[in-house]
Amino acid sequence: MTINLKYYVMTIVAIFLAIGIGIFIGIMLDGQDLIVEQQHELVYQIESKFDEFKLKQDELQGKIDNLTLQREKNQKFIDTIYPEIVDSKLKDLNVVILETSEYFAYSGLADAFKKAGVNNVTNILIQNPFMLKEEDNIRQIAQELNLEGETREEIQKSLIQKLSNTLITGEQLDFVKNLKDKQMIDFTEDFHFPIDYIVIAGGSINSDKVILNKIEIPLIEYVKKRNIPIMAVENSNMTFSNIPDYKKLRISTVDNVDTVIGKVAMLMVASGQEGHFGEKETAEKLIPQGFINVD
Numbered sequence: 001m002t003i004n005l006k007y008y009v010m011t012i013v014a015i016f017l018a019i020g021i022g023i024f025i026g027i028m029l030d031g032q033d034l035i036v037e038q039q040h041e042l043v044y045q046i047e048s049k050f051d052e053f054k055l056k057q058d059e060l061q062g063k064i065d066n067l068t069l070q071r072e073k074n075q076k077f078i079d080t081i082y083p084e085i086v087d088s089k090l091k092d093l094n095v096v097i098l099e100t101s102e103y104f105a106y107s108g109l110a111d112a113f114k115k116a117g118v119n120n121v122t123n124i125l126i127q128n129p130f131m132l133k134e135e136d137n138i139r140q141i142a143q144e145l146n147l148e149g150e151t152r153e154e155i156q157k158s159l160i161q162k163l164s165n166t167l168i169t170g171e172q173l174d175f176v177k178n179l180k181d182k183q184m185i186d187f188t189e190d191f192h193f194p195i196d197y198i199v200i201a202g203g204s205i206n207s208d209k210v211i212l213n214k215i216e217i218p219l220i221e222y223v224k225k226r227n228i229p230i231m232a233v234e235n236s237n238m239t240f241s242n243i244p245d246y247k248k249l250r251i252s253t254v255d256n257v258d259t260v261i262g263k264v265a266m267l268m269v270a271s272g273q274e275g276h277f278g279e280k281e282t283a284e285k286l287i288p289q290g291f292i293n294v295d
Contacts, residue, residue: 120192
């Protein structure tokens with residue numbers, strides 16, 4: 001059998017191909033070992049980091065638990081001394097709390113004033129019908145309530161002024177009872193005159209601040225002209241705070257009356273302190289320095 005050049009070439013190619021395949025398989029086997037080793041190292045690093053994070057988490061949870069326990073102790077202490085701090089600090093005062101919206105809860109304010117020993121506190125809630133709307137029979141309302149004005153804005157202003165004047169002077173109490181019968185306002189306790197302090201419990205449910213502009217500002221301006229002390233308060237979780245607007249009216253404010261500290265600050269302001277107190281950026285201090293003797 002004759003062996004030609006083509007046979008030698010194919011043989012040589014086959015040999016080199018076999019060698020190449022062998023080398024490739026060897027490299028792949030070594031590479032697999034390297035990949036497995038790297039994976040083991042990566043898993044080890046991840047486990048180490050996990051253990052480290054677990055230790056930090058346990059440490060932070062321990063701090064949180066200690067802070068929670070300390071907070072509970074502080075709250076119990078505040079709740080215990082709160083009645084002692086405010087007891088009889090506002091004797092003989094007659095106070096009106098005017099809630100300007102049905103959307104916020106201010107039920108604890110009257111109790112705070114009672115703890116301070118006020119002579120009387122009347123809580124008035126302005127209900128939705130008080131805000132005269134376009135669809136209301138404005139002229140009929142004006143006639144029934146003996147209000148002045150031709151336009152809705154004029155009648156609304158007359159309504160606010162007449163309510164404010166009744167609260168200040170004690171005259172025309174039938175007007176206030178009539179507002180209650182029409183479900184425009186609601187109130188607790190009887191009125192005692194003269195009124196020594198008015199508290200506006202406000203805040204806005206949206207950025208339009210309709211109640212602020214249509215009711216609160218005109219009422220505050222009218223009361224100030226009559227030289228009756230007035231402050232504005234709101235809860236700490238208010239989405240749209242009115243505190244900057246109240247400050248422009250130059251009245252004292254408390255922005256966290258849903259807390260014990262806020263209630264104490266409110267009572268201190270009612271005793272004669274002035275300023276802007278609470279937890280928000282608009283506050284000047286957390287709380288006034290102390291009570292002023294109102295005896």
